[in-house]
Amino acid sequence: MEKIYAAAVRRKDRRRVYIELKFERVSKNYKDKKVLKDISVTMSTGVYGLLGPNGAGKTTMIKIMADVLRPDTGRILYDGQDICSIGDKYRAKVGYLPQEISFYSNFTGRDYLEYSAALKGMEKSYAKKRIEELAYHVGLQNDLKRQCRTYSGGMQRRLGIAQALLDNPEILILDEPTAGLDPLERVKFRNIISAYSNDRLVLLSTHIVSDVEHIASKIMMMEYGVIQHMHIREEYIKMAKNCVWLVKMSAEKLVKYQNNAVISNVIAKDGVMEVRVIDEGKPFADAVQTAPTLEDVYLYIFNYLPEKTRR
């Protein structure tokens, strides 16, 4: 961790502290399906979480931001310049971890990172140093000589994270970075991103709410190709302030009840189910109100609020 901090601090002298990335009415269609609808959002330094159900348009938004996909209409401005027109200059600032990581069959972990460094135009000596540093931080220092195809899913993910961080990018785009990681690795990953994000823009798309809950400065909730909300965590908590309840019920009652309610958690205690319910009104007389988590808010927005209000 110290090394990551140190590298960030060393490079800070050379960095601008403020970065701005602005989506201006960005739309994207796949044939007749509108995947992104007039997205307008401005991001600056800090960690941004992007949450949303499958098919919300998160990956499309991220691909456009990583410049591997072009919008049909609208544009993205990086410090006021269209990223399509500045091309290489913009991509030199970007680190991107795609949702699905691929490897060449004959490449080792080191080959993969060296190839990525060559693609990013890094100097050899600097690249070598960074590879050693990042391999250590993602726990792959003893596996770099192995062929990538022999890596487990979690190791491939960690290698992908190292690749994205390789050139200390100003803009770090991570699509489902923690898929396949065990809890310890996920915590470690969050810490790396937190330490790293000091003077950078990090966009982290995920299904796992807890991944962004504590490290994201702002969280975007996306559905049907639209960013429905963009707030800080506390504002989201306020949104569902009086909507989370704890209810005790039998297992039989739960089976009947769960099809007509939004339930965020169930804990079995001495044969009784303690159910966490999302509801704007008190669902049962004995229900006890409790403080919402971000996961509750996610369910409140995407499962509770009427669909027509979100479209």
Place this chain on the structure above:
Amino acid sequence: MSLFVFELRKLLVNKKTVILLLVLFALYSVIGFSTSLFLIGSNDAYKGYETLSTDYEGAIDAEKAEKSKTVYDEITARYGTDSRMIARSIKDSPETILAVKYKEFSDRVDDYRNGTPPESNEEVYGINALHSKISVLEKQGQRNTFEYKKLCYSLQKLIALDEPEFVNILLWENLFTNWGEHMMQFLLLIPLAFLIAPVFAIERSSGMDNLILSSRHGRRKIVTAKLLSVLVASTVIVMVYLIATFVFGFLPHASLHGWDAAIQSIPEYARSMFGFKVWQFAVVSALWLIFTGAVYSIIISLISSRMKNQMSAVGISLAILFINVGLAAMGDSVIQRIQPIIDFGLANVTLIKEVFGGYKVFNVCGSIVSYPIMAVFVLGIFAVLAVFWIYQGQKHRTVV
């Protein structure tokens, strides 16, 4: 390591490709060795022929020609006139090899002197035939036509080349058969298509496009690196073919006899208008194969850059290679209309026999341009356009 080194590793310097190259080298060696055996029989037969032919080398001798014709007539009476049948029946007898070769040589001399008969539909060839055709055009007042210029050019070239001479050139004949005919396309260009086809397509099928296209050098420098690696890979595979067929065609007989003769001594190149010595022509042929292999590889790269998987790229590359073979099989009236496609299709221009074996010329703004120069120009345009489209394609490529 630079991007070029990585691309070279992906395409060429990896275990699978090295094994493929070793297998190809072994195959080419067997081809080089076995074709020379087919042409000249055993090493003893060749040595015997080499000794006997020494007395026959040089300008045509009417007495020897008559003697050879008698032997040849006996052979054809027994085995028929099919050239393969004759070749098989004589390959272990130095005397009959010599008789048949000398008879063929005397026919070439006759062709040089008298050429195509007036009633022939072929292009006019031969000193006398050219003279008479030129006289006809002069009488008709067609001195300013391209046809007249072409005939004068041919006559001038033919006189400068002088009459063919007899030389023991069997091993070189075998070499140029291996290098310049359809077998080369099957043995060399088809494996080349398989080798080069993944160059861009693999990024799509493997999903590495995400990483490449989002990187600083993923739109331009990567293309340069890939194209350079394609050129290196194609040169290496062509060199493997050239070296294996050369070494194993000559090595068993330990002779390079005939290396200094004119290429007109080789039956297939008897009508060539180029004044190359055999060794010079070997160098030119090698360079031609490297050049056409490189152009074909760039075209395969273009196809690969537009395909989602490498097998589609291989299929289309092979279709493009052989499309003019199919076209050439059409009727004469169709061929006349699509002659440029046939002339500059890859199946033709990759064959040195087609390009250097005749005296085809083109009318470019009234000037006479030879087939090789025209082919270099056309292939150069193909290559430049392909490279341009590859860069453009990568610039606008997206990952859905």
